[in-house]
Amino acid sequence: MEKPALEVQLKTLPNSPGVYQYFDKNGKILYVGKAKNLKKRVTSYFNKKHDSHRIGVMVKKIHEIKHIVVSSETDALLLENNLIKKHQPRFNVMLKDDKTYPWICIKNERFPRVFPTRKLIKDGSEYYGPFTSFKTVNTLLDLIKGLYKLRTCNYDLAEDKIRNGKYKVCLEYHLGNCLGPCEELQSEEEYNSNIEAIRQIVKGNFKDSLQRFRNQMKNHAEKMEFEDAQRIKNKIEVLENYQAKSTVVNPRINNVDVFSIVSDEGYGYVNFLQLSHGAIIRSHTIEMKKKLDESDLELLELAIVEIRQRFSSNSTEIYVPFRVDVGEELKIVVPKLGDKKKIVELSQRNAKYFRQERFKQMKIVDPDRHVNRVMAQMKEDLRLNKEPRHIECFDNSNIQGSNPVAACVVFKNGKPSKKDYRKFNIKTVEGPNDFASMEEVVFRRYRRLLNEGEDLPELIIVDGGKGQLSSGVKALETLGLRGKIAIIGIAKRLEEIFYPGDSIPLYLDKKSESLKIIQQLRNEAHRFGITFHRNKRSKTALNTELESIQGIGEKTVIELLTHFRSLKRVKEASQKELADVVGAAKAAIVFNYYHSQ
Template sequence: MDVPAIEIQIKTLPSSPGVYQYYDKNGKILYVGKAKNLKKRVSSYFNKKHDSHRIGVMVKKIKEIRHIVVNSEADALLLENNLIKKYQPRFNVMLKDDKTYPWICIKNERFPRVFSTRRLIKDGSEYYGPFTSVKTVNTLLELIRELYQIRTCNYDLSEEKIRNGKYKVCLEYHLGNCKGPCEALQPEVEYHNNIEQIRQIVKGNFKDSLHKFRDQMQAHAEKMEFEDAQRLKDKIDILEKYQAKSTVVNPKINNVDVFSVMSDEGYGYVNFLQLSHGAIIRSHTIEMKKKLAESDRELLELAITEIRQRFNSKSPEIFVPFKVDVGENIKVTVPKLGDKKSIVDLSLRNAKYYRQERFKQMKIVDPDRHVNRLMGQMKKDLRLSEEPRHIECFDNSNIQGSNPVAACVVFKDGKPSKKDYRKFNIKTVEGPNDFASMEEVVFRRYRRLLNEEEPLPQLIIIDGGKGQLSSAVKALEILNLRGKIAIIGIAKRLEELFYPGDSIPLYLDKRSETLKVIQQLRNEAHRFGITFHRNKRSNAALGTELQEIPGIGEKTAVELLKHFRSVKRIQEAEKKDLTEVVGNAKATLIHNHYHS
């Protein structure tokens, strides 16, 4: 059966919530998406010109559209999440399904055991988690074992077997770690009371256990049973110590999931904090690889569904930095101030730290990965034919028209190469003429590189607008380099990027790494040029003071400054020291001028 044309497929789509799937000519899945209104959402891909190049590429490849209608948007979210994980389509955000997190299991038994596991068996047992850290699980189990004497054996402690005396107490009983339910030495009711308190501790609620231990301690103290009272006090101390390690937010904030997101050009980072009884009981961050320049909102909506499913969260409310659509059964709160806002800020901080750590790890494991990624991104953003491994940036400095100079800074692999920086005194231009000055320094720089057969940059950046850029392009034309080196200008006010012969500027995302590198180049060129200009003005001023002495010209003043380094030292110098530099006659003039 022939697949109908895309137009017909779109027209026959329902206006219901559901999930759509795009396939290429080979029947390979390209993309999975969710929608409130399938017809409206799918049509939008084909009705407009897309800013993202990757979306444009994907749309050209689509040869078949399939869809699944569901009852609600919440169902669509879950189905989209599951299909992405199952098929890992080429153009979808990359989601990894981690199934190896540890859980704490309370076994479905007459005298339940409590232990950690990575396997979930549907036998009526209770599973708490999953936990992102094995260390957290082990700490919790150690805490439980210090507080409660529960069995660790795997015997079938049925009433009949215990009554028939099938089991004998083991070493754990003699060590005081178990109360011997295998020989009916501990009542079932007492054991189950302990299990109920363990449930609360695993959920992060220490209040009931602390209250019960305090009542028992008081009762023992009143009966003069001080050893038993001390034992309970030790347990209270252990619980309070553990509770203090949890980040306590506000006891009134209970059973809430907190999410935040931050992203760069290639990845999104979503942090999840789980709150129970005012304390953070879980923190986890996931990294999501972008495929179609997804917005922070799209990333967050997808991640919320994924994380809540992964950690089996049933919290009825979530805190987020902005409004998201995650179904009708979850209350979405966007805090503006107070403790709730603080916890969202904390979550965002965790996402930022995670991103920084990932970059550090990448640099250690693969030092070139970050540079290669950045160069690839700059090539794409600036529409270059090759990666800009070698970039040079020019800036003019002529405050009030005096001492005109220019600076050229060099970046290699996105980092400053200070040994290659160059400064220029403007030689052929009279007065403050930025355009002519730019043409002169660009010409001089690349004539020299050509004469010395040095490598040319892949990108030249001119600090200035269209006028400065045109002047630099003229210099390249004279040297027959036009078209061989990419060149752009950056205007300061709105960070506009200009290309030769194009009156419409390019605007990059303010968070873009490409823009950050260009800004760093521009700022470094400005700093380097201003420093050179300041030093030149300073030396000129000093030289002028010496030239005011009758009989002392510019050449003599320069020689004196080179030798003595400052006018003050020249003033204080002995006549014989001055004579060694400029001869007796001029030394006498200078000495008399300062000491008469």
């Protein structure tokens, strides 16, 4: 311990739950944290070497420690959250998106109005929400307006004023949107029963309104009032249609909050779903910027407290993907199967979708941050020792065994560096031998870079499976580069990624940025190699037997030979395999040409 004053502060910390704050020598707050045991937690920062560089930097800056003892872990969570929002310490997770949200207000007045608002006025009015967008609010209000006729005027409809005839019905009455309570044409009892039904709809409970409308429809039908019965039936259909779209799980799942998280090296994304009677009445995702390599558990616990505060949630049960500690009064459920599991998975999909959208936005708004994030993600996904800022990808092209060539494309910071692309004529290999050709071009490429003192890549990708990968590894071994440059192979069919000495391939998420960049590299190498190959061959070399087939042109020939590598393999291919490359119509022409013979 280098700071004597800190030693004293650490020794006097209690073994109680609470919140601790770190300050630098200028009295500026660095970090706020919570702990079940203040002494144990705070001391741990000073008793070990930290894997995270940022934690090490923070610990060196700590000049003073303050703490607040609280009665429970729940109080610690709430206090931590409030202090972070108030002081925004440099090393704390940054909670984004603290805007105001719309509510649906049922005004505290005689014949209450129902309208959207961003302002909460403490006048006894009821507020439902907040909702995450005005689109949701307007959809609900349009539904309500179609089902119930409510006043929109702001008259004071006191009983004596109505009785004295102070007001006259307006255009809304004549349009059929209001039943005229201002002239006592609608009773307060009937109006309030509509308001009660609206309360239930806003809460996600459609059962009472549906039953009420069905009873009304039945009464009209019994009285032979078929037009009125049809009008009520239309309302039932509108309500049932809305309910069908909003009900996602078992209607018995009521008053439940659902939370899930996805994260990458710099950010966490926490999705929140609120369920009422099996319907999602609220969905929201927040982005949390990591500062000290916080775990998913830490981020999720912080987010649960923040979101429940922000949306004034009073649910007593929450569903989460893993066990969290956010207070004894909440029932924590980690679903394993059934409807509850499905709703957690839905929440996770929402979080993933939000993250993908942020990626797209980041490319435009902050390209440097996007590149840094993608590189860090590739390092993690591909199990590399360092970020692959410089990647090179090799592909062989020896269609029909003629004019064998190879291509090397270069990506820097995830983007093509076309000035660094290289073409190779295969010199030492006779006939179509992909493995030997790969060994030759990898050897030639890196022998030259070594001789010229050029920078070597962090990652080499060879287009092909285990055989091509082994050839590339052999070339690196000859040059003494084995272990100094990471090398992987990507097989075409299933996007399998192979590692040297490992027979089991890695499968990346089909939507991951890492796989997209690898596919882009492979496709670019393929395109570059084929262009070189095409340019190298004369027009007569293109006049293959395939081109003599009526209905098959040069482009189709190139596609077939590029994929199948030889005319023999094209002849042996099934119609489905041909269709996967050139489409069903042209596949049928080629297949019938050979198999009818």
